[in-house]
Amino acid sequence: MVNASFERENHAAYVTIEREEKLNAVDSETKQAIIEKLDEYREDDDVRAVVLQSAGDRAFSAGGDVQEIPDVDYSLSYFTETWEALFSKMRDLGMPTIAKVDGITLGGGFDLMLHTDFVVAADDARIGQPEVDLGIVNHFSPPMLLQQVGVRKTLELMMTGETISGSEAAEIGLVTRSVPADRLDDEVDELVETLVNKSPRVLKKLKEGIYASTNMSPDAAKVHLETVSLEAARNDPDYREGVDAHLEDRDPEWYVD
Template identity: 55%
Template sequence: MVNATFSVADGIGRISIEREEALNSIDLETKEAIIERLSDYEDDEDVRAVLFETEGDRAFTAGGDLKEVVDLDFELEPFTESWDRLFTRMVTLDTPTVAKVDGFTFGGGFDLVLHTDIVVAAEDVQIGQPEVNLGIVNHFSPALLPGTVGLNKTLDLLLTGEPITGKRAAELGLVARAVPADELDEEVESVLSALKSHSPEILSRIKSVVYEGTEMSPSAALTHAERVAHETGEGPWMREGVEAQLEKRDPEWAYDGE
């Protein structure tokens, strides 16, 4: 059974994990459905951004379904391989992704946050990587966290398993924004509105050049970004954006990709 619902409205492709009784843990079948729907959203010209949200406000997601680990006789490969394919699909997706974190976020949920383009969290939520308590070595966070929070804080988070607040996560750069819980919906809508106002092609190019640059040396990343900037400058997007600014009107991006 897929424990998620999918919908498109007002330019936003929504993915809502609906398994509140299990702290919105994400099972294998649901991961597969999300991967498939992400590709559908990418191909849908009406979808300008993808929003991850979950049922209730106690947990954003506790990560994977531990009962499946037992069912698999503690064989982690199918479990982790499904996460790997989901996260790869997220970062290679042309469409920007946003997560609304309104409850505690642990384990695979923490990794989901690391692979989402823009994360908006309530200041008081708990975010952490407690897998050390389960005798598990997480295979995403050790590679990704040092570049974000530094070596010492990475070791603190992973060795103690202690969570931090959404506010602290924003200070460390783990999430993009943290606001009081009663302002979370408004802040998420502000992010989505901004994304919808921009050229989908330019958003896609920016996203890809940023992620690709993380795998290059600083000088190579700079050269790569310069090349992409020149390529897009030869297209219609800069002309439309500059002319719209000078004419004091909203740009029209209807011809993206033409």
């Protein structure tokens, strides 16, 4: 049974994990369904952003379904391979992804949050990576945490397994922004509206370029992004349309191939 629903509205796709009784833990069948939907969205020019959210307000996701572990004879690779497939799809999607985080966000839910481009969290959300208490050496979180929050905070989060609030997560750069819980829906809606009205082609190239730059030296990253920028200005219509729209005091009309 797939414990998720999939909807589209105003150029955005919404993936909603629906398993409130299990704190929106993600089972393998649901994970695979999300992967397949992301493949569809990637080929759909009408979809310009993807929002990952969950039913209810108790949890964004408590992670993977721990009850599946004995069923696969405690194979960790069974779970890590499917999580990696999902995270790779998100990175290569070619459009922004947004996590709407409220309540409990732990384990695989924490990793899912980390692999989205934007994270909007309720200030009272509880966010942490307690896999150390399951005897798991987590390998998804540390590389990204090191880039986002530094060595000290990475060690603290990974080795203690303790949670922090959404507001503290925003303070240390772990999430994009934090708002009161009653403002969460509006904040996400406003961000989605902003993103879907940008050039899909420009956002795709920015996303790819920025992530590629994380593995480069500052000088190499500058050269790489400059090459992308100049090539786009020569070959794509967005630069001319953006400038003309500005000069003519109108909204740009972005062309999608």
